[in-house]
Amino acid sequence: MDNKMLCCNISVPMCLLESYPCQGICYSPLDTQEDLALLDNSLRQDKELQQRFLRFLAIKCGRDLKTTVWRMLQSIFSNHLSINTTWTGVGDKACFRDMFLKTIVQRAIRKNPATQDATDEAIQVNVTRYLKGASEHEGGKRRRTQCYRILNLTMDIAVQLLNLCQGNRPLENYVMDFCSLASQVDINEVALKEMFCFGLIESISSLMPGGRSPLNLAQYIDLALQISGSTFTVGETDIKPMVSRHGHQA
Structure with missing residues (x-):
């Protein structure tokens, strides 16, 4: 040749x-x-x-x-x-x-x-x-990085929820902060109810049922508001996890 x-x-x-x-x-x-x-x-x-x-x-x-x-x-x-x-x-x-x-x-x-x-x-x-594995070679690293980012974000928000408390402020302010954080993570409602109750002042938390109460999260929060005498209420849409169009939590 x-x-x-x-x-x-x-x-x-x-x-x-x-x-x-x-x-x-x-x-x-x-x-x-x-x-x-x-x-x-x-x-x-x-x-x-x-x-x-x-x-x-x-x-x-x-x-x-x-x-x-x-x-x-x-x-x-x-x-x-x-x-x-x-x-x-x-x-x-x-x-x-x-x-x-x-x-x-x-x-x-x-x-x-x-x-x-x-x-x-x-x-x-x-x-x-x-x-x-060629397709994984091309996009695997990017997908793993995205998963790590989502995981880190979720863990960070979960820590914020655990540390969140009502303190001396009005219950309505605590509720709004809690709902804002809860809407960003996909954590089961039992855990969220426990977190919410843990952050309440003792005079309200002592009257709240446990996290395994049949009430959903929105109803559970509304109960705390009712106990405090507040007319403020929350809707289920206010605390549903936000999901992107790609199926990942925001």
């Missing part, structure tokens, strides 16, 4: 090996199935490219099979292409099992002393897991 023609038409994965330069090749992870097919066909036909690519992958080795497989595949596939590739090629996804590239990857893995005895089956398991 004409190497000049190959260099003009193929995009080979990112390569930092100055020892094996190939002028004209774009060293970056592949992003489309068309580029993947072109690389695979070129590898089948060009033994020199096979050796260069094998050496390139061999330096991606890790301390174990999983690390080695992940490093090698990350250097070949963009995350977008990984999402659209499976071991068996389900639907319109690329089929890694039938690629010549699979053979090159297996050879490269076995050049690593730590993974030289890896079986075809073990390699298949790790490649399959990597490709299946």
Whole structure:
């Protein structure tokens, strides 16, 4: 095969090996199935490219099979292409099992002393897991960060609820502060009723039923208001947890 023609038409994965330069090749992870097919066909036909690519992958080795497989595949596939590739090629996804590239990857893995005895089956398991997890690679960190943020916010508000008390101020002010915080968290009503009662002044809390009272939270708060002689009331909508359109609490 004409190497000049190959260099003009193929995009080979990112390569930092100055020892094996190939002028004209774009060293970056592949992003489309068309580029993947072109690389695979070129590898089948060009033994020199096979050796260069094998050496390139061999330096991606890790301390174990999983690390080695992940490093090698990350250097070949963009995350977008990984999402659209499976071991068996389900639907319109690329089929890694039938690629010549699979053979090159297996050879490269076995050049690593730590993974030289890896079986075809073990390699298949790790490649399959990597490709299946591609969508998680792309959005997992962002989702986990969002979950941590929500969790931290919930815990912070729960602490504020536990520390909230009526003190010397009017009960109506305490109720408004409590409802404002309670509307931001998804805590069961028994716990919320206990928190509310705990923050009341003793002359009112001593007359309140326990948190397991059949009254819902709004009715429970209204009872405290009635005991104090207040005409103020709360509605259930004032203390329902606020939920965003994505299903997460605000």
